[in-house]
Amino acid sequence: MSEVESRVPIGLDRETSRRNFLKTAAWTGAAFSAMGIGGFGVAIRRAEAQGEYKTYEGLGDAAILQFAYQLELLEGTFYAEGVEAGLFEDAFLEQIVAIRDHEMAHADAIATTLGELGAEVPATPQFTFPNGTFTDPTAFLELAATFEPVGIGAYQGAAPALESKDILAAAISIHNAECQHRCAINILNLVNPPNDLAFEEALPIEDVQAAVKPFGITG
Amino acid sequence: MENHTIDFPGAQEFARPRSRRDFFKSLAVAGAGATAASMLMSKEASAQTSDVDIANFALTLEYLEAEFYAMAVDSGVLSGDALGVVKNLADHEAQHVTALKDLLESVGATPVEKPAFTFPEDALSSQSSILELAATLEPVGVGAYLGAAPLISSPDILAAAGSIAGVEGEHVVAVNWLLGVVPYANEAFPKALTLDEVSAAVAPFMGGQMMSTGGPALPPREAYRLGPL
Numbered sequence: 001m002s003e004v005e006s007r008v009p010i011g012l013d014r015e016t017s018r019r020n021f022l023k024t025a026a027w028t029g030a031a032f033s034a035m036g037i038g039g040f041g042v043a044i045r046r047a048e049a050q051g052e053y054k055t056y057e058g059l060g061d062a063a064i065l066q067f068a069y070q071l072e073l074l075e076g077t078f079y080a081e082g083v084e085a086g087l088f089e090d091a092f093l094e095q096i097v098a099i100r101d102h103e104m105a106h107a108d109a110i111a112t113t114l115g116e117l118g119a120e121v122p123a124t125p126q127f128t129f130p131n132g133t134f135t136d137p138t139a140f141l142e143l144a145a146t147f148e149p150v151g152i153g154a155y156q157g158a159a160p161a162l163e164s165k166d167i168l169a170a171a172i173s174i175h176n177a178e179c180q181h182r183c184a185i186n187i188l189n190l191v192n193p194p195n196d197l198a199f200e201e202a203l204p205i206e207d208v209q210a211a212v213k214p215f216g217i218t219g
Numbered sequence: 220m221e222n223h224t225i226d227f228p229g230a231q232e233f234a235r236p237r238s239r240r241d242f243f244k245s246l247a248v249a250g251a252g253a254t255a256a257s258m259l260m261s262k263e264a265s266a267q268t269s270d271v272d273i274a275n276f277a278l279t280l281e282y283l284e285a286e287f288y289a290m291a292v293d294s295g296v297l298s299g300d301a302l303g304v305v306k307n308l309a310d311h312e313a314q315h316v317t318a319l320k321d322l323l324e325s326v327g328a329t330p331v332e333k334p335a336f337t338f339p340e341d342a343l344s345s346q347s348s349i350l351e352l353a354a355t356l357e358p359v360g361v362g363a364y365l366g367a368a369p370l371i372s373s374p375d376i377l378a379a380a381g382s383i384a385g386v387e388g389e390h391v392v393a394v395n396w397l398l399g400v401v402p403y404a405n406e407a408f409p410k411a412l413t414l415d416e417v418s419a420a421v422a423p424f425m426g427g428q429m430m431s432t433g434g435p436a437l438p439p440r441e442a443y444r445l446g447p448l
Contacts, residue, residue: 179385
């Protein structure tokens with residue numbers, strides 16, 4: 001595909017031309033499923049075996065929020081650049097704009113909470129994205145489909161470790177928004193049906209850190 | 220950039236007596252049927268909404284959704300994308316029912332029985348009537364789990380509630396898609412509901428009856444107001 005062609009915005013009328021991408025998206029989903037769990041009964045056993053809760057538990061609420069803040073900035077920056085690159089139009093654009101706004105609202109809310117806790121708000125990391133991310137809509141959506149499960153897994157893994165019930169209430173709401181994003185990105189990736197999981201999946205913090213390190217989050 | 224803030228309710232609103240938390244931990248560790256069941260009946264335990272009550276409350280909601288979607292799949296009025304989505308809805312809710320029952324039994328508690336549900340006469344008459352009712356039920360499911368999560372003591376039950384809540388949120392988005400709502404995912408902070416709000420939303424499907432947890436009375440509305448509003 002030429003550079004010019006690849007920059008044509010994706011809208012509803014282009015859905016059928018992107019069927020091939022499904023294979024990639026399906027593979028990505030399978031990778032995360034294999035990494036994750038097949039139901040919370042399994043999750044609990046896995047958590048007990050690996051001490052999953054304890055890894056988040058050792059951090060404390062402020063450190064968990066500082067990490068979550070950087071995750072939200074990564075996502076927000078990613079979607080903002082996707083919007084600015086003109087990759088999308090129609091319903092696709094409306095959805096990407098909404099997700100961008102949600103991630104930025106999450107980051108702002110977390111920063112406010114860190115302030116209330118008297119904890120430092122981390123500096124914005126220098127994010128890097130793979131070549132072609134903002135020139136090829138399919139590459140962009142492929143990356144989106146990998147980001148969302150990481151955010152979900154991080155919040156879900158961290159939730160039982162949070163001391164403050166107020167922060168838990170906020171975190172579980174943000175977790176839900178991330179799950180909604182995952183399903184919306186499925187729709188844009190033509191995954192049908194888009195509601196494809198019976199149980200969402202927690203990730204151990206090591207997996208989350210490994211997943212975001214290539215993009216510039218090292219803390 | 221526009222500023223966004225979360226208005227947190229006061230922490231003490233949700234504070235629970237330390238003894239209650241320790242009680243449930245010991246319950247979970249013991250996991251012995253008869254002993255745990257009799258402990259649950261004790262006066263001390265009934266003073267608070269326990270994890271078991273919350274799980275039973277959630278189970279009732281899942282029964283309702285599972286039954287409706289199973290009927291919707293069998294109705295023959297769904298086709299195409301809608302049939303695929305609703306088949307998954309039916310499958311997911313049935314798995315949630317099984318998971319919650321297993322979880323309750325694993326701590327020696329008795330899952331509530333499935334109540335007799337009634338649905339509006341025309342609920343299954345067309346694809347749009349099915350999707351409209353789905354669009355009503357799913358945010359109730361999300362709100363119920365989000366409202367309950369901060370009241371849960373057991374990390375295992377909290378992990379389950381979070382996992383299931385996320386899936387209910389995905390259901391909201393899939394139904395939005397079928398109904399032509401754009402953007403499909405349109406809430407930065409999905410809303411928590413109070414137990415009373417959930418119970419009131421479900422009452423029409425239970426002959427006007429409020430939901431039973433199989434345990435002590437539900438806490439006052441204020442105690443359940445949680446999360447970003």
